[in-house]
Amino acid sequence: MRRLWRWLIPLAALPVLALLAYGFRVNPRDIPSPLIGRPAPAFGLATFEGAPLSLAAHRGKVVVLNFWASWCQPACYEEAPILERNWREYRDRGVVVVGVDIQDRREPAEKFVREFGLTFPNAQDLTGAVSVDYGVYGVPETFFLDRQGRTRFKHVGAVTDAVFRANVDRLLAEPGSP
Amino acid sequence: MSRLGLRLLTSLFFLSAAVSPVTAQPAAPVSEETVHEVAAQLRCVVCQNLSVADSPSEMASQMRAIIRDRLAAGERPAAVRQYFVDRYGEWILLSPPRRGFNLLVWLFPLAAVVVGLATVTLLVRRWTRRRDVRPPPVDVDPAMSERIRRELESGS
Numbered sequence: 001m002r003r004l005w006r007w008l009i010p011l012a013a014l015p016v017l018a019l020l021a022y023g024f025r026v027n028p029r030d031i032p033s034p035l036i037g038r039p040a041p042a043f044g045l046a047t048f049e050g051a052p053l054s055l056a057a058h059r060g061k062v063v064v065l066n067f068w069a070s071w072c073q074p075a076c077y078e079e080a081p082i083l084e085r086n087w088r089e090y091r092d093r094g095v096v097v098v099g100v101d102i103q104d105r106r107e108p109a110e111k112f113v114r115e116f117g118l119t120f121p122n123a124q125d126l127t128g129a130v131s132v133d134y135g136v137y138g139v140p141e142t143f144f145l146d147r148q149g150r151t152r153f154k155h156v157g158a159v160t161d162a163v164f165r166a167n168v169d170r171l172l173a174e175p176g177s178p
Numbered sequence: 179m180s181r182l183g184l185r186l187l188t189s190l191f192f193l194s195a196a197v198s199p200v201t202a203q204p205a206a207p208v209s210e211e212t213v214h215e216v217a218a219q220l221r222c223v224v225c226q227n228l229s230v231a232d233s234p235s236e237m238a239s240q241m242r243a244i245i246r247d248r249l250a251a252g253e254r255p256a257a258v259r260q261y262f263v264d265r266y267g268e269w270i271l272l273s274p275p276r277r278g279f280n281l282l283v284w285l286f287p288l289a290a291v292v293v294g295l296a297t298v299t300l301l302v303r304r305w306t307r308r309r310d311v312r313p314p315p316v317d318v319d320p321a322m323s324e325r326i327r328r329e330l331e332s333g334s
Contacts, residue, residue, distance in 0.1 A: 034267045103236045128240030135265035137223035
């Protein structure tokens with residue numbers, strides 16, 4: 001009986017240790033988005049030039065939806081030229097890059113667009129409605145939408161050439177009926 | 179008119195201007211208490227362990243505005259809460275729902291308290307029992323005790 005007790009205490013600690021080990025290995029910032037596989041929330045914004053920007057206008061295309069901010073150093077500054085370069089490379093193949101500037105002021109945001117010579121449509125989400133609709137919790141975050149308008153992949157952090165190509169190529173390879 | 183009243187009026191004006199295009203129907207008066215009640219259940223996404231109600235961040239204030247708009251449009255507080263859960267997952271809730279794996283979070287502290295109390299009672303019982311046990315009286319030879327007594331007296 002006494003022997004059993006002596007073993008029981010360290011044994012009881014085991015599941016606690018296992019739980020802690022699991023908890024410390026998981027990145028608390030790495031939260032799976034419930035939006036994956038579901039229709040991407042629609043939105044209607046105005047670009048910095050004043051042109052209407054909506055998701056509906058790009059139905060049938062692969063959409064790379066990028067959330068950024070001018071104060072987001074350095075990740076947004078790293079990915080901006082990559083997004084621009086890939087947009088130019090892919091735009092004729094039914095791919096559109098859409099930038100949504102969140103929690104920002106207009107002047108620094110416009111400066112950001114000018115500095116990187118961004119030619120893909122960029123709009124400000126002044127009320128935060130679009131960022132909350134997409135469950136955005138930081139910048140940069142990028143969503144890859146398929147031709148059917150569903151959210152398929154989410155990338156947290158700066159987009160690299162490899163991430164852009166891998167996701168877009170995969171979506172382009174899918175048989176897509178617009 | 180007091181300055182505060184004026185400021186309140188102007189902010190009300192801007193608020194109604196901001197809300198009206200979103201909600202076509204006449205906006206029901208939304209009590210700030212209800213907004214706070216919903217916001218207090220939601221995690222501020224850009225903070226560490228702060229609710230949307232308590233955070234001064236811009237993101238949280240935008241979220242409070244969204245809560246206000248949705249309530250004004252006639253949505254129930256539970257539906258507004260669900261709107262956020264559908265986008266951010268259960269992670270957005272400051273207190274996880276009491277089911278499934280989450281139950282562990284609720285039951286574990288209780289279990290720990292029960293085990294702790296049991297251990298303490300067990301130990302306390304053992305200690306108090308030990309105090310009750312007195313060493314058995316030793317049979318000393320009367321001649322020997324007489325000798326000890328004498329030696330003690332002569333030694334002092």
